Amino acid sequence: MEDRRRENESEETGRRSDLRINSKELGAALVIVILVIAVAFGVNNFFYGFDRQERSSGSARPVVSGNRSEETAREIAFRQSDDWRLILVNADYPLTGEFDGELTELRNGEMVDSRIYPDLQDMFDEMREEGLSPSVAKGYRTGEEQRDLYEEKIREYMEYGKSREEAEKLASEWVEKPGSSEHEIGICVDVSSESGDNESAREVWQWMDENCARFGFIKRYPGGTASVTGMKGELWHYRYVGQEAAGEITQSGVTLEEYLGAAARR
Numbered sequence: 526m527e528d529r530r531r532e533n534e535s536e537e538t539g540r541r542s543d544l545r546i547n548s549k550e551l552g553a554a555l556v557i558v559i560l561v562i563a564v565a566f567g568v569n570n571f572f573y574g575f576d577r578q579e580r581s582s583g584s585a586r587p588v589v590s591g592n593r594s595e596e597t598a599r600e601i602a603f604r605q606s607d608d609w610r611l612i613l614v615n616a617d618y619p620l621t622g623e624f625d626g627e628l629t630e631l632r633n634g635e636m637v638d639s640r641i642y643p644d645l646q647d648m649f650d651e652m653r654e655e656g657l658s659p660s661v662a663k664g665y666r667t668g669e670e671q672r673d674l675y676e677e678k679i680r681e682y683m684e685y686g687k688s689r690e691e692a693e694k695l696a697s698e699w700v701e702k703p704g705s706s707e708h709e710i711g712i713c714v715d716v717s718s719e720s721g722d723n724e725s726a727r728e729v730w731q732w733m734d735e736n737c738a739r740f741g742f743i744k745r746y747p748g749g750t751a752s753v754t755g756m757k758g759e760l761w762h763y764r765y766v767g768q769e770a771a772g773e774i775t776q777s778g779v780t781l782e783e784y785l786g787a788a789a790r791r
Contacts, residue, residue, distance in 0.1 A: 611767075614705060620709055648739075652729065660721075712764065741766060750780050
């Protein structure tokens with residue numbers, strides 16, 4: 526009887542030993558399978574992962590091969606309008622030459638493209654009828670004047686200890702680089718009041734924000750759009766685009782870059 530009990534215990538111990546061995550073998554097999562899958566995934570991602578197109582939460586943008594030049598990429602996405610009122614001038618689309626159109630001189634000596642003068646005058650006349658006193662602080666500016674203004678801003682930042690490179694970056698947020706300003710083609714105006722004080726100037730800007738689209742103007746650099754326009758908000762800067770485009774831009778709340786399909790995040 527005792528021999529039978531010992532025999533049973535020996536068989537039970539053997540079965541447990543076999544089970545432990547099988548469990549170890551199964552665990553080792555699972556580890557090998559996981560390693561094989563991980564290696565396969567890594568190899569696949571190495572060879573193919575870098576070519577995957579990222580998805581963004583915004584609207585779809587054209588994908589351009591990395592071997593294309595930046596200029597070619599922009600050409601695919603945007604072409605300048607044949608309509609002079611909708612020409613885009615910024616750091617991405619600078620002018621290729623000096624303005625050669627006709628200018629009209631205002632009573633304070635500032636000048637604007639003669640084609641925008643009638644609507645500008647009508648707008649100012651209506652403002653004056655309502656008791657405001659608008660004035661054009663700056664209209665047309667030559668390329669040389671733009672260059673001097675830009676360099677002056679750079680010097681200001683360098684006087685505060687910034688390097689030339691740092692100063693240029695900061696200056697370009699407030700003053701367009703030469704060739705990149707709408708002032709150089711005379712179809713924008715910096716507007717203030719005749720007295721020049723802040724309170725009356727803000728009254729003029731508020732009126733223009735509410736009414737300028739009727740005369741073909743838009744606020745060119747609204748606050749909070751620097752990532753699209755490249756410029757900090759300017760309360761005083763208005764651009765002529767014609768009544769139709771001005772109405773659409775104002776109603777939709779977009780920038781000129783977005784309206785023309787030339788927005789580029791900076």
